[in-house]
Amino acid sequence: MSALLRCADIGKNYGGVTALKRIDLTVGVGEIVGLVGANGAGKSTLIDIISGNTEPSRGAVMLRDREVKGRPARRARAGISRTFQHPQISEVLTLRENVACGLASTRMRSPLHVLRELALSALIDTTPWAEVDRLCESIGLTDLDRVAGTVSFGDLRLAEVGRALVQQPDVVMLDEPFPGVDDEGVMGVLAALRTLRGQGKGVLLVDHNVDIVASIADRLVLIADGEVAIEGPVDECLASSVFRERYIGVA
Amino acid sequence: MTITVTPARTDRMEVPPRSRGRRDTTLLPAVFFLVAFVALYFGWALAESYHLDIAMTFTMFSLLALGMYTPLFLGGQIDLAYNAYLAAGAYAVAIIANRTDIPLVLAIPIGAAVAATMALVLGLVTSHLTGFHLALVTLLAGTAAYRWISSTGAGLTGGASGIGGIPRLDLLGIEFGREQLVAAGLIAVWLVAFALSRFRRSLPGLAVRLNRASTPAAEVSGIPTTSIRLVSLAMGAAIGSLGGVFVALMNQFILADSYAPEIVFLALFLPLLGGISTPWGAVIGAGLLCFLNEASAFIEGPGPLVFGGASLAILILLPGGLIGVVALGWSAARSRMRKEDKL
Numbered sequence: 020m021s022a023l024l025r026c027a028d029i030g031k032n033y034g035g036v037t038a039l040k041r042i043d044l045t046v047g048v049g050e051i052v053g054l055v056g057a058n059g060a061g062k063s064t065l066i067d068i069i070s071g072n073t074e075p076s077r078g079a080v081m082l083r084d085r086e087v088k089g090r091p092a093r094r095a096r097a098g099i100s101r102t103f104q105h106p107q108i109s110e111v112l113t114l115r116e117n118v119a120c121g122l123a124s125t126r127m128r129s130p131l132h133v134l135r136e137l138a139l140s141a142l143i144d145t146t147p148w149a150e151v152d153r154l155c156e157s158i159g160l161t162d163l164d165r166v167a168g169t170v171s172f173g174d175l176r177l178a179e180v181g182r183a184l185v186q187q188p189d190v191v192m193l194d195e196p197f198p199g200v201d202d203e204g205v206m207g208v209l210a211a212l213r214t215l216r217g218q219g220k221g222v223l224l225v226d227h228n229v230d231i232v233a234s235i236a237d238r239l240v241l242i243a244d245g246e247v248a249i250e251g252p253v254d255e256c257l258a259s260s261v262f263r264e265r266y267i268g269v270a
Numbered sequence: 271m272t273i274t275v276t277p278a279r280t281d282r283m284e285v286p287p288r289s290r291g292r293r294d295t296t297l298l299p300a301v302f303f304l305v306a307f308v309a310l311y312f313g314w315a316l317a318e319s320y321h322l323d324i325a326m327t328f329t330m331f332s333l334l335a336l337g338m339y340t341p342l343f344l345g346g347q348i349d350l351a352y353n354a355y356l357a358a359g360a361y362a363v364a365i366i367a368n369r370t371d372i373p374l375v376l377a378i379p380i381g382a383a384v385a386a387t388m389a390l391v392l393g394l395v396t397s398h399l400t401g402f403h404l405a406l407v408t409l410l411a412g413t414a415a416y417r418w419i420s421s422t423g424a425g426l427t428g429g430a431s432g433i434g435g436i437p438r439l440d441l442l443g444i445e446f447g448r449e450q451l452v453a454a455g456l457i458a459v460w461l462v463a464f465a466l467s468r469f470r471r472s473l474p475g476l477a478v479r480l481n482r483a484s485t486p487a488a489e490v491s492g493i494p495t496t497s498i499r500l501v502s503l504a505m506g507a508a509i510g511s512l513g514g515v516f517v518a519l520m521n522q523f524i525l526a527d528s529y530a531p532e533i534v535f536l537a538l539f540l541p542l543l544g545g546i547s548t549p550w551g552a553v554i555g556a557g558l559l560c561f562l563n564e565a566s567a568f569i570e571g572p573g574p575l576v577f578g579g580a581s582l583a584i585l586i587l588l589p590g591g592l593i594g595v596v597a598l599g600w601s602a603a604r605s606r607m608r609k610e611d612k613l
Binding site: 125 | 292293294464465468469471472473474475476477479480482483484486487488489490491492493494495497498501505
């Protein structure tokens with residue numbers, strides 16, 4: 020399986036504290052990689068580095084064998100989308116509007132595109148709302164006219180997942196997308212991830228619920244103490260004593 | 271240890287109801303204000319010459335407040351240099367009319383371009399500032415601009431005595447007298463407010479609003495946050511400059527004192543009074559300002575004090591502004607109608 024996303028020798032130090040020692044990780048074409056690890060292992064830091072929200076101390080991020088650099092917006096336009104562990108949503112926008120913001124990655128790619136959208140905005144509504152609605156329905160997010168500040172935590176997470184998916188990314192990284200989400204939402208997100216896999220996209224899925232991650236991932240990567248402790252097919256990882264010892268703490 | 275993979279339950283899954291789509295809520299207010307403006311113009315403004323002056327004041331404050339609406343109330347960027355942008359429009363008219371052979375109508379885009387450039391430069395210089403510091407720096411910029419235009423003597427800006435001798439605008443053989451200018455001003459206010467209400471709901475508008483709530487979220491959505499910030503600042507400044515253009519054309523002279531920084535603080539309150547949930551709130555706020563100003567003259571009270579007291583009362587008692595009251599009333603009426611339907 021060819022690598023879609025590759026993290027090469029990623030390291031991150033905060034002053035004297037080492038968050039990531041050395042991470043080499045790949046996500047293949049049409050592959051779902053489950054990234055697991057205890058609290059503070061460095062999973063979110065790694066996602067922050069890949070998305071450009073944090074600068075690494077060393078190493079490089081490659082998308083389709085090309086190094087991606089710069090701010091998160093640039094990386095989003097290159098094809099990397101993500102959600103946050105704590106949903107980052109505008110509480111005054113509706114759920115539909117929050118999701119639609121992800122369309123900026125394809126429709127506002129350059130200042131010229133921004134000006135075109137701006138000029139058109141006063142005359143006609145060119146936003147593909149039907150597409151946004153269809154995507155939301157597919158992940159179980161309904162009643163889209165609700166203002167985000169009034170909805171449940173689970174729906175906020177789903178809106179953020181929707182915003183990441185509507186970007187039609189090459190690689191999507193979901194940072195703990197399931198806590199607070201009801202069964203219908205979980206099933207919807209999992210179905211959307213399977214669709215992405217079928218389309219040859221890559222998925223990096225972080226969640227503490229190993230059951231859910233294992234139910235969909237093609238491969239697991241366990242991060243412990245700032246480095247990859249074990250990686251491989253799901254069944255092999257789950258059966259491994261290293262996995263049990265370093266993640267669950269049971270030998 | 272056994273790890274059991276438990277798929278989520280599927281028995282409770284239902285196909286969600288198809289969304290009704292996104293309703294266009296911009297048309298109803300636009301029609302309402304179109305009717306209101308036509309009634310205001312033909313039923314009141316044309317009745318007395320003095321009313322034309324009040325209507326022009328309304329136009330100027332509406333455009334100033336609408337200019338502030340996008341960067342401040344949608345984007346959360348406080349820019350207090352709007353007196354400078356207003357002056358850019360007015361001085362473009364006066365300087366082009368008196369010192370160049372350029373057609374006067376071109377003062378409108380030139381004033382807007384000058385104001386937008388000033389906002390862009392200020393936006394770039396202050397790109398790392400937020401909140402209190404940004405407010406102070408932009409206030410300083412507005413003050414500096416005012417000092418400059420009022421102290422250059424007989425130079426470019428005419429100093430404190432300003433510039434007179436601005437001829438009537440002649441466009442396609444039509445001379446724009448006071449009545450025509452007020453009509454054009456009201457049309458401009460209507461067009462700008464309508465366009466902003468559409469912008470607010472469009473993708474660039476949503477981008478500005480998401481960036482205000484969470485820059486990381488805007489960034490990972492692919493929104494060019496710096497560009498969108500600068501565009502909204504430039505857009506607001508260009509809109510603000512239109513107010514200066516209309517006042518200069520109406521009065522046929524300009525005075526530096528009309529562009530003192532104090533005017534910004536007055537305009538700053540207008541969207542809050544009307545309600546910030548829509549750009550029409552800025553227009554309502556400007557209307558309220560003109561009404562209270564006139565009402566205070568009738569009751570022979572100190573005008574600013576009456577306006578200040580009324581503003582304070584609205585801000586405390588009606589945090590959603592006057593539009594918020596209408597929205598609450600409408601919502602209550604709808605829920606009552608639904609209850610009656612059920613019965």
